[in-house]
Amino acid sequence: MSLQATTSQTVGPFFKIGFEWLYRDNLVGDGVSGERVTVQGRVFDGDGLPVPDAILEIWQANAHGKYDHPEDTQNKPLEPGFKGYGRVPASADGVFRFVTIKPGPVPGPKGKEQAPHLAISIFMRGLLKRLVTRMYFPDDARNAGDPILNSIDPARRSTLIAKKTAGGPGTLEWNVVLQGPNETVFFDLGL
Amino acid sequence: MKRVAAYRVPYPGTQPNHLHPPYVSSIKRAPTKPQIPIPYTLSEVTGPSFGPEIVAPKASDLTRGHGGEPLGARIIVSGRVLDENSRPLANTVVEIWQANAAGRYRHEVDQHNAPLDPNFTGSGQAVTDAEGRYRFVTIRPGEYPWRNHYNAWRAAHIHFSIFGPASATRLVTQMYFPSDPLMPFDPIFNCTADEKARNRLISAFDWETTMPEHALGYRFDIILRGREATPMED
Numbered sequence: 001m002s003l004q005a006t007t008s009q010t011v012g013p014f015f016k017i018g019f020e021w022l023y024r025d026n027l028v029g030d031g032v033s034g035e036r037v038t039v040q041g042r043v044f045d046g047d048g049l050p051v052p053d054a055i056l057e058i059w060q061a062n063a064h065g066k067y068d069h070p071e072d073t074q075n076k077p078l079e080p081g082f083k084g085y086g087r088v089p090a091s092a093d094g095v096f097r098f099v100t101i102k103p104g105p106v107p108g109p110k111g112k113e114q115a116p117h118l119a120i121s122i123f124m125r126g127l128l129k130r131l132v133t134r135m136y137f138p139d140d141a142r143n144a145g146d147p148i149l150n151s152i153d154p155a156r157r158s159t160l161i162a163k164k165t166a167g168g169p170g171t172l173e174w175n176v177v178l179q180g181p182n183e184t185v186f187f188d189l190g191l
Numbered sequence: 192m193k194r195v196a197a198y199r200v201p202y203p204g205t206q207p208n209h210l211h212p213p214y215v216s217s218i219k220r221a222p223t224k225p226q227i228p229i230p231y232t233l234s235e236v237t238g239p240s241f242g243p244e245i246v247a248p249k250a251s252d253l254t255r256g257h258g259g260e261p262l263g264a265r266i267i268v269s270g271r272v273l274d275e276n277s278r279p280l281a282n283t284v285v286e287i288w289q290a291n292a293a294g295r296y297r298h299e300v301d302q303h304n305a306p307l308d309p310n311f312t313g314s315g316q317a318v319t320d321a322e323g324r325y326r327f328v329t330i331r332p333g334e335y336p337w338r339n340h341y342n343a344w345r346a347a348h349i350h351f352s353i354f355g356p357a358s359a360t361r362l363v364t365q366m367y368f369p370s371d372p373l374m375p376f377d378p379i380f381n382c383t384a385d386e387k388a389r390n391r392l393i394s395a396f397d398w399e400t401t402m403p404e405h406a407l408g409y410r411f412d413i414i415l416r417g418r419e420a421t422p423m424e425d
Contacts (some may be wrong), residue, residue: 003275003414004205007383007392008213009365014298017314017348018288021250046219053300059238069237071357085239092413109195119358126216126380128207130361131241134234137302148229153344156224179223188226189235189359190200 008129013053015123016089024124025088027058027100034063036097037174039135041161042094043124046179048093054124054176058098059165060117061123065104074107090124102137103168115142119161122176132187135174148184152185159184197231198359198416199275204385213378215339220281231319231359238358242283243318251317253287253329254310261311263292263330265406268366268394271323272353275417279323285413286352287315294333303335315384328406334373346373355415366411 011019028036043051046089063082066076067081084103088096100118117137126182136143138161143149149157159182160173170179177184209221228234254261268287272280290296290313293305297312313332317325334347348365355361367374374380374393383389391414400408 002417003273003277004388004391005199005201005416006362006363006364006414007206007385007388009207009350009392010265011352011380012379013300014296015287015350017312018227018230018295018352021314021316022284024243047224049219051220054380055403057361061234067233067237069340069357071232071237071242077208083239084405108232114232114234115261117234121358121361123363124220126212126214126218126220128211128217128379131209131222132358133288143266151229152227176397178220183222183224185224186222186226188228190198190228 001029009054010122010125010128015055019055019087019089020050022087023089024086026167027060027082027084027098032062032079032081032101034103036099036170037102038097039174040095040097040171041173041175043090043096043122043176044094044178047179048180050177051086051090051124052092053151054090054094054122056088056096057121057123058100059119060084060100061103061106063101063104065106068108082117103170105142111148113142115146116162117139117146124183132161133176133184134187138162138164138172163179195231195233198418200211201416204381205388207236207382211378211382214382231260235359236357238356239354239363240356241354243282246284246316246318251315251325252276253315254326257310257312259310261291261308261330262371263333265328267326267328267330267400267402267408268349268411269326269400269408270323270413272319272325272355272413272415273323274355274360274415276415278318279321280355280415281319281321281323283319283356284354285317285319285325287329287349289313289329289349290333290335292330292333292336296360297419303333305333309355331368334371336372339378344373344376346371346377351413353415354387357422358413362415364413365392367408369393369396
């Protein structure tokens with residue numbers, strides 16, 4: 001007899017009370033290797049209005065492509081200053097911003113390498129369960145061979161790839177669009 | 192690289208859809224395009240882990256840390272975190288947040304005309320022990336009105352957030368109280384089609400954890416998704 005997973009419920013508008021102690025908008029500790037990037041973006045609803053009560057959780061490998069987790073058995077180094085977890089709320093204008101490093105590539109299905117990416121979960125008032133998506137990096141030749149990107153309609157792939165900005169080479173823009181023609185690709189993991 | 196075992200798919204109706212029109216805020220926020228199925232990869236079966244030291248022992252007692260005692264009925268909320276294969280999940284972070292006894296959140300957006308309690312913040316954290324157990328001391332949250340529809344009221348609830356062993360197991364949910372007359376009218380409680388799954392969000396009054404002359408006990412077990420026994424064919 002197996003148990004059934006507890007049903008998901010919305011975080012509601014007041015999640016800050018419960019989540020703020022673990023807010024992490026800078027994932028990079030002392031001595032961590034890799035290319036520093038600042039990711040900034042906005043969350044938009046179906047009317048194109050910014051969502052002020054959303055929160056993103058980021059999970060990623062380090063610059064060597066190694067996750068700080070026992071199931072990652074690759075022979076690659078961990079870095080003490082890098083856990084790979086971030087948690088950033090949107091502001092009243094729907095803006096989020098975090099600092100991290102570009103991860104290395106990680107193994108994927110059928111022995112194929114996955115291009116560097118951030119795994120992102122999104123919670124907000126009005127969402128009864130979390131949204132699962134990814135952010136990839138601009139101008140990375142490995143994107144062309146990424147098995148997950150390649151499983152997506154080419155017309156929608158760009159919603160997962162951050163854009164370079166005038167803010168400098170280390171500043172990327174990546175928006176989350178909940179509905180409409182530019183709707184971000186969200187993944188079905190059977191949740 | 193060895194193949195990666197997937198997480199189990201929920202029984203139909205036991206998880207909400209993104210769109211649930213009676214919960215009006217879902218209408219402009221639920222994605223409208225089909226979500227893309229992807230295989231589980233190392234990115235999905237790993238996830239953040241935090242040593243038990245990240246949570247201070249006193250963080251599980253929401254009645255402490257202020258100048259005095261909060262108003263309201265003190266309660267003990269405890270339970271176990273297990274996976275669908277009945278395995279206890281040890282060392283996982285459990286976060287809770289809630290309204291005070293008058294039904295008011297300590298949050299700038301909450302405009303409900305009920306008093307704040309200077310002795311209650313409404314935020315707690317715990318880490319499960321080797322048997323997957325957690326325990327919070329808090330006060331029973333009040334019901335409160337909201338603007339979803341005319342005369343809308345939320346049933347009394349405590350928000351729960353649990354990480355589990357992987358990104359795939361991450362869960363945010365809400366715990367309710369037995370015999371709350373507002374539950375049949377609460378569109379958030381009712382967003383899940385399966386009645387039994389819905390009712391598992393209701394805690395059970397618990398004599399075993401009730402402390403004589405101190406606090407009533409409520410039990411709430413949390414089940415996170417379990418792993419498939421064998422790796423997916425790929």
